[in-house]
Amino acid sequence: MQTGNPDLTAREPLPALFDADVEALARNMDASGVAVLEDVIPATMLAAAREYIAAELVLHDHQYFGLSGREWIAASPLDALSRSDAFREILCSLWERQMHNIAPADDVRASLRVLAGTVGMRHSNLFHYDSYVVTALVPLLIPDGPNDPRGELVVYPNLRNVRRLAIVNIIEKLIVESALACWLWRMPMIQRRLSARAVPMEPGHIYFFWGMRSLHANRACKPEHVRSTALFHFGDPHARSLLKRLSARRHRARLRRLSRAAGSPQ
Numbered sequence: 148m149q150t151g152n153p154d155l156t157a158r159e160p161l162p163a164l165f166d167a168d169v170e171a172l173a174r175n176m177d178a179s180g181v182a183v184l185e186d187v188i189p190a191t192m193l194a195a196a197r198e199y200i201a202a203e204l205v206l207h208d209h210q211y212f213g214l215s216g217r218e219w220i221a222a223s224p225l226d227a228l229s230r231s232d233a234f235r236e237i238l239c240s241l242w243e244r245q246m247h248n249i250a251p252a253d254d255v256r257a258s259l260r261v262l263a264g265t266v267g268m269r270h271s272n273l274f275h276y277d278s279y280v281v282t283a284l285v286p287l288l289i290p291d292g293p294n295d296p297r298g299e300l301v302v303y304p305n306l307r308n309v310r311r312l313a314i315v316n317i318i319e320k321l322i323v324e325s326a327l328a329c330w331l332w333r334m335p336m337i338q339r340r341l342s343a344r345a346v347p348m349e350p351g352h353i354y355f356f357w358g359m360r361s362l363h364a365n366r367a368c369k370p371e372h373v374r375s376t377a378l379f380h381f382g383d384p385h386a387r388s389l390l391k392r393l394s395a396r397r398h399r400a401r402l403r404r405l406s407r408a409a410g411s412p413q
């Protein structure tokens with residue numbers, strides 16, 4: 148996609164988009180599930196992010212790890228992206244187009260996923276809806292050998308609408324994210340029937356989708372390969388709900404169990 152202002156500076160890593168560009172992103176997210184901004188992550192940022200991941204992998208015994216919260220991003224080479232006004236503007240404009248309301252003053256929530264080792268395989272094919280309306284996925288490291296599985300993002304586009312009630316959201320998530328349901332979502336026949344898309348990720352691009360509406364998961368890579376993505380989530384309609392906080396705690400406990408079951412440090 149052509150962007151409004153291709154000027155890149157150290158402080159502002161992303162080009163600002165025209166309204167029409169954001170409108171086109173939203174239309175693609177509606178129509179096909181995923182919209183892509185191509186070649187927008189500076190090569191220097193990607194290189195620094197890869198060094199950061201390599202150093203963290205040593206600390207995590209070369210096994211899967213995930214980072215979230217404010218501290219990791221501030222200390223990482225992706226900090227400029229998470230603080231970018233242009234990036235926030237894109238996420239807010241998308242939120243407004245989906246919710247027909249003024250975007251909240253919420254922070255953009257950044258997290259890092261590094262799939263590696265046998266624990267990385269356990270963290271694959273975990274189909275879920277995000278708790279946030281807008282998701283931006285930034286691939287940092289993707290296996291690219293000719294016969295290597297690349298860990299595509301599988302998306303069931305816009306299977307549902309944004310849920311206004313936290314309780315409805317939680318009950319739906321309990322059902323569609325269960326182990327049995329994930330086994331079904333992984334089946335090629337179900338993916339074909341429900342028009343799921345397997346999106347190969349290219350580092351340098353940013354992939355946008357309605358995370359709360361589109362069921363999604365990454366495919367597995369080989370345990371000896373590293374696949375890493377940064378996720379930027381925006382706009383949780385249930386942020387103030389007590390039920391929601393309990394459900395988030397359950398989700399974190401599930402991720403910890405997956406890591407412990409494989410005997411890895413978290």
Ligand SMILES: O=C(O)CCC(=O)C(=O)O
Pocket residue numbers: 260277284299300363364365376378
């Ligand atoms: O790493 C990926 O491809 C997807 C991760 C994801 O969906 C999430 O963390 O919410």
Ligand SMILES: [Fe+2]
Pocket residue numbers: 275276277282358363
């Ligand atoms: Fe997600």
